[in-house]
Amino acid sequence: xxxxxxxxxxxxxxxxxxxxxxxxxxxxxxxxxxxxxxxxxxxxxxxxxxxxxxxxxxxxxxxxxxxxxxxxxxxxxxxxxxxxxxxxxxxxxxxxxxxxxxxxxxxxxxxxxxxxxxxxxxxxxxxxxxxxxxxxxxxxxxxxxxxxxxxxxxxxxxxxxxxxxxxxxxxxxxxxxxxxxxxxxxxxxxxxxxxxxxxxxxxxxxxxxxxxxxxxxxxxxxxxxxxxxxx
Amino acid sequence: xxxxxxxxxxxxxxxxxxxxxxxxxxxxxxxxxxxxxxxxxxxxxxxxxxxxxxxxxxxxxxxxxxxxxxxxxxxxxxxxxxxxxxxxxxxxxxxxxxx
Numbered sequence: 001x002x003x004x005x006x007x008x009x010x011x012x013x014x015x016x017x018x019x020x021x022x023x024x025x026x027x028x029x030x031x032x033x034x035x036x037x038x039x040x041x042x043x044x045x046x047x048x049x050x051x052x053x054x055x056x057x058x059x060x061x062x063x064x065x066x067x068x069x070x071x072x073x074x075x076x077x078x079x080x081x082x083x084x085x086x087x088x089x090x091x092x093x094x095x096x097x098x099x100x101x102x103x104x105x106x107x108x109x110x111x112x113x114x115x116x117x118x119x120x121x122x123x124x125x126x127x128x129x130x131x132x133x134x135x136x137x138x139x140x141x142x143x144x145x146x147x148x149x150x151x152x153x154x155x156x157x158x159x160x161x162x163x164x165x166x167x168x169x170x171x172x173x174x175x176x177x178x179x180x181x182x183x184x185x186x187x188x189x190x191x192x193x194x195x196x197x198x199x200x201x202x203x204x205x206x207x208x209x210x211x212x213x214x215x216x217x218x219x220x221x222x223x224x225x226x227x228x229x230x231x
Numbered sequence: 232x233x234x235x236x237x238x239x240x241x242x243x244x245x246x247x248x249x250x251x252x253x254x255x256x257x258x259x260x261x262x263x264x265x266x267x268x269x270x271x272x273x274x275x276x277x278x279x280x281x282x283x284x285x286x287x288x289x290x291x292x293x294x295x296x297x298x299x300x301x302x303x304x305x306x307x308x309x310x311x312x313x314x315x316x317x318x319x320x321x322x323x324x325x326x327x328x329x330x
Binding site for chain 2: 020021026027041044045049052053055059070072075078079080083084086087088090091093097109110112114117118121166167169170172175177178180182183191194196198199200202212214215218219220223224226229
């Protein structure tokens with residue numbers, strides 16, 4: 001495998017790639033900010049959570065379990081299970097850091113989101129091997145996400161959302177749009193079909209996330225690997 | 232601008248486990264050379280992760296949720312505009328569920 005780079009040019013390309021995705025964070029960020037306020041978090045606490053955790057779906061799920069005093073085990077488990085999908089993501093992105101060491105690698109990993117993952121995979125498939133590209137996407141995403149959440153908290157006096165409100169769909173809609181950028185052709189039908197079918201089957205057994213995503217992702221990618229190995 | 236101790240500890244616990252899983256996948260792959268089959272799996276993992284996360288979540292909203300998720304993907308494929316695709320899907324769900 002070829003050595004990866006970590007260049008200023010890659011960072012700049014990442015910044016440019018991040019620009020079109022930043023507005024997409026607004027709806028979901030506002031929702032998390034509104035929910036933070038509704039659950040009794042102060043503006044500083046909502047901002048700090050977004051800065052340190054930086055994972056929208058996990059923040060929303062943990063806020064659903066929020067109480068006074070904070071149920072530490074429940075919110076920690078919520079963050080752990082919802083974010084478990086990130087472990088295979090950074091494993092798949094590993095070639096972007098091949099041969100790279102030090103703080104910049106571990107700092108870049110902190111900024112990996114669904115958005116930077118999707119763009120990072122496209123970079124890999126195009127032959128790119130520059131970890132700074134990922135940091136260029138992740139850094140502005142991190143800061144803008146925190147800005148959106150704090151803005152949502154500030155707006156909380158004027159807006160209230162029910163748990164089933166369609167605006168809460170913004171996070172899933174974001175992932176559905178991103179998956180369209182990963183489509184490579186008919187060869188994806190088998191792994192994606194198996195992943196979806198297994199995910200839905202586990203969900204039908206009333207098992208919550210992350211079990212559908214873990215089982216579905218493993219089954220789908222194994223089906224694709226099995227098919228490729230027979231060719 | 233209050234910052235309560237129990238809230239701070241809760242946020243720190245969430246941050247710690249989130250970073251552990253973010254860095255953990257990369258760290259594991261760097262430590263062990265995976266078998267050939269696992270290397271082939273990694274090529275199919277990205278799309279499989281998204282699909283297996285999206286479908287159960289969308290299905291929880293019933294057919295309107297699934298239709299809205301498809302709308303987001305199709306809009307992204309056709310327009311290449313992420314924000315527009317998200318807003319379209321949310322608006323479609325809003326319309327189908329009647330707010």
